[in-house]
Amino acid sequence: MSAVGTVRSRDSSPMPSSPSGTHNAKKPRLEYGLLAEDEIPAALQESSAAPDKEKAFRKPKKFKAPPPPEPGSADDVSWRDIVQLLGQDVVDAASASKTDYKSPVVFGDEFELVVDMLSSNGEALARLPAPHPPWAVKIPFALPQETVRVKIVKHTRMASHADLLEIVKPNDELRDMSRVRCQYFGKCAGCQYQMLSYDKQLEFKSTVVEKAYKNYSGLDASDVAPVLPTMASPLQYGYRTKITPHFDAPPENRMRKGKHVAKKAKDATWELKIGFEERGKPNTLDIEECPIATQCLNDALGPAREKVKSTIHTYKRAATLLLRDSLESFAPDPVAQPETHVCISDHKAVVRERVGAHIFEFPAGSFFQNNNAILPTLVSYVKSAIEDMSTPDTRPTHLVDAYCGSGLFSITLASAFEKVVGVEIDEQAIKAARANAALNGLPADRCAFTAGKAEAIFASVLGVFPAERTAVVIDPPRKGCDERFLKQLLEFRPATLVYVSCNVHTQARDVGLIVGRTKGDEEGRRYRMESLRGFDLFPQTAHVESVAVLRLV
Numbered sequence: 001m002s003a004v005g006t007v008r009s010r011d012s013s014p015m016p017s018s019p020s021g022t023h024n025a026k027k028p029r030l031e032y033g034l035l036a037e038d039e040i041p042a043a044l045q046e047s048s049a050a051p052d053k054e055k056a057f058r059k060p061k062k063f064k065a066p067p068p069p070e071p072g073s074a075d076d077v078s079w080r081d082i083v084q085l086l087g088q089d090v091v092d093a094a095s096a097s098k099t100d101y102k103s104p105v106v107f108g109d110e111f112e113l114v115v116d117m118l119s120s121n122g123e124a125l126a127r128l129p130a131p132h133p134p135w136a137v138k139i140p141f142a143l144p145q146e147t148v149r150v151k152i153v154k155h156t157r158m159a160s161h162a163d164l165l166e167i168v169k170p171n172d173e174l175r176d177m178s179r180v181r182c183q184y185f186g187k188c189a190g191c192q193y194q195m196l197s198y199d200k201q202l203e204f205k206s207t208v209v210e211k212a213y214k215n216y217s218g219l220d221a222s223d224v225a226p227v228l229p230t231m232a233s234p235l236q237y238g239y240r241t242k243i244t245p246h247f248d249a250p251p252e253n254r255m256r257k258g259k260h261v262a263k264k265a266k267d268a269t270w271e272l273k274i275g276f277e278e279r280g281k282p283n284t285l286d287i288e289e290c291p292i293a294t295q296c297l298n299d300a301l302g303p304a305r306e307k308v309k310s311t312i313h314t315y316k317r318a319a320t321l322l323l324r325d326s327l328e329s330f331a332p333d334p335v336a337q338p339e340t341h342v343c344i345s346d347h348k349a350v351v352r353e354r355v356g357a358h359i360f361e362f363p364a365g366s367f368f369q370n371n372n373a374i375l376p377t378l379v380s381y382v383k384s385a386i387e388d389m390s391t392p393d394t395r396p397t398h399l400v401d402a403y404c405g406s407g408l409f410s411i412t413l414a415s416a417f418e419k420v421v422g423v424e425i426d427e428q429a430i431k432a433a434r435a436n437a438a439l440n441g442l443p444a445d446r447c448a449f450t451a452g453k454a455e456a457i458f459a460s461v462l463g464v465f466p467a468e469r470t471a472v473v474i475d476p477p478r479k480g481c482d483e484r485f486l487k488q489l490l491e492f493r494p495a496t497l498v499y500v501s502c503n504v505h506t507q508a509r510d511v512g513l514i515v516g517r518t519k520g521d522e523e524g525r526r527y528r529m530e531s532l533r534g535f536d537l538f539p540q541t542a543h544v545e546s547v548a549v550l551r552l553v
């Protein structure tokens with residue numbers, strides 16, 4: 001689908017045309033995406049309206065491209081989508097001619113475009129219409145095939161970012177604004193998909209998983225397991241058990257590096273805003289409710305905001321509130337006696353959560369999954385993935401839970417194993433994991449936990465856990481596993497791997513490495529991808545978790 005060619009200028013003054021075919025009476029704001037002001041290519045600066053005499057004689061600084069984004073990061077994922085949209089040959093040609101950072105449009109230009117695709121980060125991508133050279137435009141809150149009017153606000157490599165001004169022709173098959181439950185949708189950076197049906201959201205997320213393995217695994221398509229439909233969250237609103245609204249200190253109080261910066265920061269128009277990031281802007285959006293958060297957190301948000309308002313004069317720096325949904329206490333029989341939810345805001349206080357028949361306590365400041373409603377489905381999926389395909393003779397008897405947090409997988413899966421060991425870098429989380437094992441009736445000689453880097457666990461299981469009867473659950477942070485962990489994992493070579501990830505792109509990279517490095521090995525020593533599936537821990541957002549199961553063949 002190509003972009004339509006209507007190019008409208010917001011300015012009708014009879015000025016000579018800029019290279020974009022539009023012209024701005026105002027000098028464009030000098031904010032060039034990732035680039036600092038003095039790094040903006042001279043060619044772009046020339047497109048500003050009134051040439052500054054003094055500047056015209058200044059020798060333009062040599063443009064230096066910023067370093068490439070971290071592989072698997074949001075910027076890198078977005079870049080791969082831009083390459084997909086424009087074509088590798090087009091990008092290669094632009095890089096060779098050093099025009100990949102030369103935007104053919106300027107800040108403030110307005111266009112009418114047709115959206116080509118949805119990127120994995122949830123923003124829409126369109127191409128600039130001819131006669132512009134190939135160039136992408138990133139548009140928030142727009143959907144494929146929609147005709148939209150946008151305004152250019154920022155540039156990156158081969159793409160400009162735009163604000164969505166108007167949906168000229170909506171895609172009625174996808175968009176239904178009556179589905180939107182949040183008054184801040186379209187401004188808040190938190191959600192991207194409230195206008196979509198839930199089935200469509202799940203479908204888009206399956207595509208993200210598929211694309212991640214195409215772009216990051218380095219595997220042939222035949223070595224990648226088919227992507228199973230994304231597992232739905234039982235709750236599509238009111239599911240988030242943790243929110244962290246933030247706010248700035250009053251300008252007259254602000255301190256930086258121990259010094260008052262109040263004079264510089266004095267701003268009569270300043271208003272206290274307590275909330276989340278505004279989409280595409282370095283601002284905080286004032287938020288009074290968040291429909292994806294649990295009722296308990298929404299009930300607590302009002303009083304928490306009032307408290308900040310009444311004490312704001314005491315703040316010297318920006319701050320973040322922590323609101324975490326917790327059970328007040330565990331009822332002996334939660335069916336007969338419903339449990340009360342309370343909001344915890346002290347990082348060191350204990351949060352209580354129930355996952356199926358298991359109970360967990362952990363410090364509010366430590367990691368725990370943020371969608372309690374889907375956790376029973378997630379852990380039982382991981383459990384049956386480990387057991388499936390196993391005959392009684394080969395069924396895993398030992399479990400290693402790498403990056404175990406406060407013991408979610410170790411404890412919920414322990415009944416299926418003779419021995420379980422978890423490893424985690426956060427000592428507070430390990431303390432909690434040990435206490436959780438005891439809370440759930442698991443003795444330390446059956447379910448043990450070690451504080452340290454994930455790779456440290458292999459020294460203690462090597463020769464103790466039978467590799468051919470061991471399953472390893474891997475659930476690292478967004479950056480994925482490091483080389484040392486993967487190397488030791490392959491030396492140990494457990495029969496089954498279940499890789500749970502909050503970043504499917506780094507998961508694809510790591511799984512590609514595991515499968516690729518063992519491909520030439522003898523029978524019984526090669527990892528094959530058995531299944532791959534997205535899990536929707538964050539409905540209404542573009543985020544997807546992913547579970548990949550690998551088995552030795």
Ligand SMILES: C[S@@+](CC[C@H](N)C(=O)[O-])C[C@H]1O[C@@H](n2cnc3c(N)ncnc32)[C@H](O)[C@@H]1O
Nearest residue numbers: 367403404405408424425426453454475476477
């Ligand atoms: C996505 S969380 C998963 C936690 C747990 N599996 C759960 O579901 O609750 C990743 C965990 O890895 C831990 N972590 C980060 N880097 C680590 C490392 N190098 N070695 C061990 N644990 C690490 C973090 O503290 C965090 O608890």
